[in-house]
Amino acid sequence: MRTVIECVPNISEGRDPERVREIADAVRAAPGVRLLDVSSDPSHNRSVLTFVGDAAAVKAGVAALFDAVVPRIDLTRHEGEHPRMGAVDVVPLIPIRGATVEECVVLSREVAAEIASRHGIPVYLYEDSAASEARRNLAEIRKGEFEGFAEKMKNPKWVPDFGPARPHPTAGVVAVGARSALIAYNINLGTNDLKVADSIARAIRHIGGGFRYVKAMGVALAERGQVQVSINMINYTKTPLHRVFECVKSEAERYGVSIVGSEIVGLAPADALFMAADHYLRLENFSSDQVLETRLLEEGE
Amino acid sequence: MRTVIECVPNISEGRDPERVREIADAVRAAPGVRLLDVSSDPSHNRSVLTFVGDAAAVKAGVAALFDAVVPRIDLTRHEGEHPRMGAVDVVPLIPIRGATVEECVVLSREVAAEIASRHGIPVYLYEDSAASEARRNLAEIRKGEFEGFAEKMKNPKWVPDFGPARPHPTAGVVAVGARSALIAYNINLGTNDLKVADSIARAIRHIGGGFRYVKAMGVALAERGQVQVSINMINYTKTPLHRVFECVKSEAERYGVSIVGSEIVGLAPADALFMAADHYLRLENFSSDQVLETRLLEEGE
Numbered sequence: 185m186r187t188v189i190e191c192v193p194n195i196s197e198g199r200d201p202e203r204v205r206e207i208a209d210a211v212r213a214a215p216g217v218r219l220l221d222v223s224s225d226p227s228h229n230r231s232v233l234t235f236v237g238d239a240a241a242v243k244a245g246v247a248a249l250f251d252a253v254v255p256r257i258d259l260t261r262h263e264g265e266h267p268r269m270g271a272v273d274v275v276p277l278i279p280i281r282g283a284t285v286e287e288c289v290v291l292s293r294e295v296a297a298e299i300a301s302r303h304g305i306p307v308y309l310y311e312d313s314a315a316s317e318a319r320r321n322l323a324e325i326r327k328g329e330f331e332g333f334a335e336k337m338k339n340p341k342w343v344p345d346f347g348p349a350r351p352h353p354t355a356g357v358v359a360v361g362a363r364s365a366l367i368a369y370n371i372n373l374g375t376n377d378l379k380v381a382d383s384i385a386r387a388i389r390h391i392g393g394g395f396r397y398v399k400a401m402g403v404a405l406a407e408r409g410q411v412q413v414s415i416n417m418i419n420y421t422k423t424p425l426h427r428v429f430e431c432v433k434s435e436a437e438r439y440g441v442s443i444v445g446s447e448i449v450g451l452a453p454a455d456a457l458f459m460a461a462d463h464y465l466r467l468e469n470f471s472s473d474q475v476l477e478t479r480l481l482e483e484g485e
Numbered sequence: 486m487r488t489v490i491e492c493v494p495n496i497s498e499g500r501d502p503e504r505v506r507e508i509a510d511a512v513r514a515a516p517g518v519r520l521l522d523v524s525s526d527p528s529h530n531r532s533v534l535t536f537v538g539d540a541a542a543v544k545a546g547v548a549a550l551f552d553a554v555v556p557r558i559d560l561t562r563h564e565g566e567h568p569r570m571g572a573v574d575v576v577p578l579i580p581i582r583g584a585t586v587e588e589c590v591v592l593s594r595e596v597a598a599e600i601a602s603r604h605g606i607p608v609y610l611y612e613d614s615a616a617s618e619a620r621r622n623l624a625e626i627r628k629g630e631f632e633g634f635a636e637k638m639k640n641p642k643w644v645p646d647f648g649p650a651r652p653h654p655t656a657g658v659v660a661v662g663a664r665s666a667l668i669a670y671n672i673n674l675g676t677n678d679l680k681v682a683d684s685i686a687r688a689i690r691h692i693g694g695g696f697r698y699v700k701a702m703g704v705a706l707a708e709r710g711q712v713q714v715s716i717n718m719i720n721y722t723k724t725p726l727h728r729v730f731e732c733v734k735s736e737a738e739r740y741g742v743s744i745v746g747s748e749i750v751g752l753a754p755a756d757a758l759f760m761a762a763d764h765y766l767r768l769e770n771f772s773s774d775q776v777l778e779t780r781l782l783e784e785g786e
Contacts, residue, residue: 220781445768446766469748
């Protein structure tokens, strides 16, 4: 598998395991798709599927997803804690290996066109696929939720990028977009003073003058008697883990505080870790092609 | 592919590309085998095949290798710069993922028994598979080479572990053994004083009191005006890259010399790099299962 694109659709069903299983099975059966994970949250009444493949496989997987979801999820009868506007609520496309964000933007348009023409569902392009800055932010697009969209879409500002200017009666609308892989990364500090974590979070996050692709906040870890800088790395290729780690280390030293440890929550691409090894070992001309497992992935299929 | 065992057989043919291709094709066709690399050295008149698979696939690959090599390579007509004792000279088995050295030792015995019974070729178990310390070192086993083995094997000390006590008339004898993955790792220093590299190499290598799984020597890089500590990491899980790097850094500082860079030559397992990232980022509870590409390898097959 030379090209690996990750697709992480969120669907508005998290309480009926049988229905989620049927949908997951449909995605898994699409040619070239490898379904890696399915997580359901009953209180959100929402599930997240994680699958990978090349561009053709991702298209087939998304098509299978909509074919399975549209007859099974009726938003007029959906309730849950998480805001939502569609039966398939959002379809993020993430380049992992052998593909660029730009290629995923092209793919997102093709996927969007097919969803609109096949099911008559309006599609908004978001994040790196957004046609304008106003549509980059998913939360802005989703405002009003399913129940408010018939009205919202009368505003010319909210004409969809693909499909009709009215929500699908049961499936609502959907956002499709390319974005970089997100890594949930936490750095734990040897203090119980939340102010230290807060001030470091402010120093490193984009909004406060820090790294462009970092979102961060301070969190108390009561049971450990420590605090944490909780970070979303929204583009690890441009703002890598090690640079943020070293910056937090330096800022913490200013308070006489040391880093106890850090943690990656959930999945991360291998390159995010290779970049740290490359930095600290000062590797010359390192390429992930030198990694045996990378060869295995490329030789496969 | 949950279990990945690497097999790197060396064969005594490096000048006839067609013959090497036929042998490689036979290995590639074995069920479950993924052939990753074939490198021929005409002056050595020797080729190295790199293939991976689970235990069953490696067995099938080795069987296919011998079936292809025995009728094609005649050691009575072989010459080359590299010492050799067999048409298939050595069969190293290396655990990469989901397998231990101990499991590869078991596998080496099964492979050895099959080679001996199917082709009547004597087999010596070496490295971690060796029945005694005297047989651990491949160079010791190989002494006398093909031409000397009829005589050498009359010595009861050199009765083979499997097969008859006389060399195969055209295929000679073979060494089979489990060993850890070897990483060729060089650290480049910001000086042209070879004495500095030599003294650091002596400090870090096992024979001189250094790390147990490190072999090292100083090398001049004339064209760069620098010197290099050239290292063989013979067990990166027990003596990891970052520990050697930091030790070299500290020793170099004592001479007022800094590390310019380091390099991995050829292939390395992903875990060798993950261990460095884990160390420097002080990761808590990191597992390679958190790496997306690892999931892909495991979901496959």
